[in-house]
Amino acid sequence: MPEHIANPSRTAAVLKRHGFTFKKSLGQNFLTNPTILQNIVDAASLTQADDVIEVGPGIGALTQFIAENANHVLALEVDGRLLPVLAETLDGYLNVEVVLEDVLKADLPKLVAEHFDGKHNLKVVANLPYYITTPILTHLMNSQLPFTSLTVMMQKEVADRLTAKPNSKDYGSLTIAIQQQMDVQVAFEVKRTNFVPAPNVDSAIVTLTRRAEPLITVNNQASFDKLTRGAFAARRKTLWNNLVNLYGKANRDALKQALETADIDAKVRAEDLSIAEFGRLSDALDAAGF
Numbered sequence: 235m236p237e238h239i240a241n242p243s244r245t246a247a248v249l250k251r252h253g254f255t256f257k258k259s260l261g262q263n264f265l266t267n268p269t270i271l272q273n274i275v276d277a278a279s280l281t282q283a284d285d286v287i288e289v290g291p292g293i294g295a296l297t298q299f300i301a302e303n304a305n306h307v308l309a310l311e312v313d314g315r316l317l318p319v320l321a322e323t324l325d326g327y328l329n330v331e332v333v334l335e336d337v338l339k340a341d342l343p344k345l346v347a348e349h350f351d352g353k354h355n356l357k358v359v360a361n362l363p364y365y366i367t368t369p370i371l372t373h374l375m376n377s378q379l380p381f382t383s384l385t386v387m388m389q390k391e392v393a394d395r396l397t398a399k400p401n402s403k404d405y406g407s408l409t410i411a412i413q414q415q416m417d418v419q420v421a422f423e424v425k426r427t428n429f430v431p432a433p434n435v436d437s438a439i440v441t442l443t444r445r446a447e448p449l450i451t452v453n454n455q456a457s458f459d460k461l462t463r464g465a466f467a468a469r470r471k472t473l474w475n476n477l478v479n480l481y482g483k484a485n486r487d488a489l490k491q492a493l494e495t496a497d498i499d500a501k502v503r504a505e506d507l508s509i510a511e512f513g514r515l516s517d518a519l520d521a522a523g524f
């Protein structure tokens with residue numbers, strides 16, 4: 235087995251050998267603690283039955299651990315300067331492919347069809363670039379790929395939003411979009427000292443596991459997504475004000491009627507509604523032709 239690069243001195247040596255300088259704008263904070271890396275692949279419960287997409291392999295520290303525990307790994311890296319580094323650090327890992335791709339622009343279903351055999355579970359394991367954590371999660375979910383789980387490192391603040399409950403400041407449309415499909419757990423927290431360079435926030439490993447059935451099913455998913463985003467557009471305003479902004483003043487009577495049908499008080503704020511209540515309201519609005 236090739237040598238793990240994840241410790242501070244080996245990482246420094248690899249970076250030096252390749253004259254690599256970090257790009258802060260690409261969220262380049264590399265993990266240097268092998269215990270954390272092992273804990274990440276353990277949290278993902280990787281086996282030979284799993285094919286894995288990794289977003290942002292960096293110099294390959296996490297990729298090595300994933301490759302040793304899964305069937306096949308496809309790593310998407312946007313920074314072309316890392317390709318020669320990865321060619322060295324992943325030399326000998328025959329089940330890894332690295333592609334030069336911006337994950338947000340990538341046609342993920344096409345990549346999956348090209349690189350995987352379709353006979354394995356599809357998982358995501360990644361230490362995400364924090365400047366685009368939310369867009370990446372949204373892009374992964376919108377891809378409609380049948381990921382059985384995502385095990386991802388992110389800034390604690392986003393982890394708090396993903397795991398939030400109603401009546402809290404962190405609860406919002408992202409919480410709802412994710413929790414509708416996925417069971418979300420914080421596996422463990424990670425101090426900034428485990429990275430080089432150290433990010434200026436603490437981090438958490440979050441596991442998102444697909445629910446056997448969505449938490450709620452609605453008649454029109456696109457209308458539901460529009461409602462949940464619009465309801466939180468101005469968090470401090472009432473649900474009523476946000477709904478009027480979203481659907482237009484001319485529709486006030488029909489809106490009142492839909493709220494009554496769904497048995498929801500217009501004076502509450504969006505953060506007071508459970509996901510099931512949003513579902514009820516969405517179906518009532520849908521039935522009223524919104």
Ligand code: SAM
Nearest residue numbers: 263264265290291292311312313336337361363
């Ligand atoms: N996986 C490595 C580790 O754990 O040490 C590096 C993680 S680092 C936090 C994030 C990585 O994502 C960097 O390698 C960065 O170049 C890459 N990256 C940033 N933006 C990206 C994008 N839009 N698409 C793909 N990779 C991206």
